[in-house]
Amino acid sequence: MAASHTLNLHSTPKAVREAARQGLLTGPTSGLASGYVQVNLVILPEAEAAGFMRFCQANPKPCPLLAVSEPGARTCEAMASDLDIARDVPAYRIYRNGVASQTVADVADEWRDDLVTFALGCSFTFEHALIQAGLSIRHIDQGRNVPMYQTTVPLTPAGGFQGNLVVSMRPFSAADAIRAIQITTRYPQVHGAPVHLGHPGLIGISELHSPDYGDSVSVKDDEIPVFWACGVTPQQVLIDSGVSFAITHSPGHMLVTDIPDSTLALF
The missing domain is CATH 3.30.2040.10 (PSTPO5379-like domain)
Incomplete structure (x- = not known):
C-alpha cells in the first residue's frame, strides 16, 4: 500500500481520503483512521435505486444502510463535509451488464447526473x-x-x-x-x-x-x-442480478468517513 509510512491507526479520515484522492493510497483501508466509520459503496442509476433500497431493507445484516446521496451528488454531508465520492476511495470497481469490467483509481470520468450512492456499514469499523x-x-x-x-x-x-x-x-x-x-x-x-x-x-x-x-x-x-x-455481498448481487451499470469500492478499499465509531455502538 502506497503511503503506508504515513497512514495508520492514528491517521485522520480526511488524511486517508486525501491520500486516495491524490493516488497515494491504493491499498486496503483496514487498520486506518481508528475510531471512524468505514463504509462500503454501491452506486447505481436512479432508476434502480428504489429497488436496491428495498433489497437493503430486506437484508440488513450484509447491507446495513447508513446513508444515501441525492441523484448525481458526489457529496454527502452525512458522511463528511469535504467528500468527493468519485475520488476519495483507493480503488473502485465498475460493472457493466453484470460483469465487473474495470478496477480504477477514480470514477470522475464515469460519473453521471442520475447516479445515487448508497453507503453501507463495514466490518472494518x-x-x-x-x-x-x-x-x-x-x-x-x-x-x-x-x-x-x-x-x-x-x-x-x-x-x-x-x-x-x-x-x-x-x-x-x-x-x-x-x-x-x-x-x-x-x-x-x-x-x-x-x-x-x-x-x-x-x-x-x-x-x-x-x-x-x-x-x-x-x-x-x-x-x-x-x-x-460482508459488504462485498452487494457486489456479488450486482453480478448475479446482471445490472446494466454500477460502481462500487474494490473489496477492502473502503471510504473512510468522519462519523465516529462510538455513534454506532448500541451500549
Missing part, C-alpha cells in the same frame, strides 16, 4: 473496537486484505436483486471468539455479530485458504474461523 479490547486481527497483523468468501446462504430477493451471502473471516481462539461476538454485537449497523463460526463447509466454503476476495491469512490449530456478513 468494529475492528477498531476489537483492537481496543486487546484482540489481534490477523489480516492487519499480516499486512493483508481481509479474506472474504462466497457462501451458499441465500439472501431475501427484493427490488429485482438476488443472490447469496458473502462473508469475511477472522480467526480467534475460543475465548477471543466469545469476546469478539460480545463486542461486535454492539455494532449492528456495521454487520454486528457473526453469522457463523467453526466448520466453513456448513455455509458452502470448500477451501478456507482460498478466499474469493481479499487475501488468505494463517489460521492456527487452536483457532476457530469466525465469519461476519
Whole structure:
C-alpha cells in the first residue's frame, strides 16, 4: 500500500481520503483512521435505486444502510463535509451488464447526473473496537486484505436483486471468539455479530485458504474461523442480478468517513 509510512491507526479520515484522492493510497483501508466509520459503496442509476433500497431493507445484516446521496451528488454531508465520492476511495470497481469490467483509481470520468450512492456499514469499523479490547486481527497483523468468501446462504430477493451471502473471516481462539461476538454485537449497523463460526463447509466454503476476495491469512490449530456478513455481498448481487451499470469500492478499499465509531455502538 502506497503511503503506508504515513497512514495508520492514528491517521485522520480526511488524511486517508486525501491520500486516495491524490493516488497515494491504493491499498486496503483496514487498520486506518481508528475510531471512524468505514463504509462500503454501491452506486447505481436512479432508476434502480428504489429497488436496491428495498433489497437493503430486506437484508440488513450484509447491507446495513447508513446513508444515501441525492441523484448525481458526489457529496454527502452525512458522511463528511469535504467528500468527493468519485475520488476519495483507493480503488473502485465498475460493472457493466453484470460483469465487473474495470478496477480504477477514480470514477470522475464515469460519473453521471442520475447516479445515487448508497453507503453501507463495514466490518472494518468494529475492528477498531476489537483492537481496543486487546484482540489481534490477523489480516492487519499480516499486512493483508481481509479474506472474504462466497457462501451458499441465500439472501431475501427484493427490488429485482438476488443472490447469496458473502462473508469475511477472522480467526480467534475460543475465548477471543466469545469476546469478539460480545463486542461486535454492539455494532449492528456495521454487520454486528457473526453469522457463523467453526466448520466453513456448513455455509458452502470448500477451501478456507482460498478466499474469493481479499487475501488468505494463517489460521492456527487452536483457532476457530469466525465469519461476519460482508459488504462485498452487494457486489456479488450486482453480478448475479446482471445490472446494466454500477460502481462500487474494490473489496477492502473502503471510504473512510468522519462519523465516529462510538455513534454506532448500541451500549
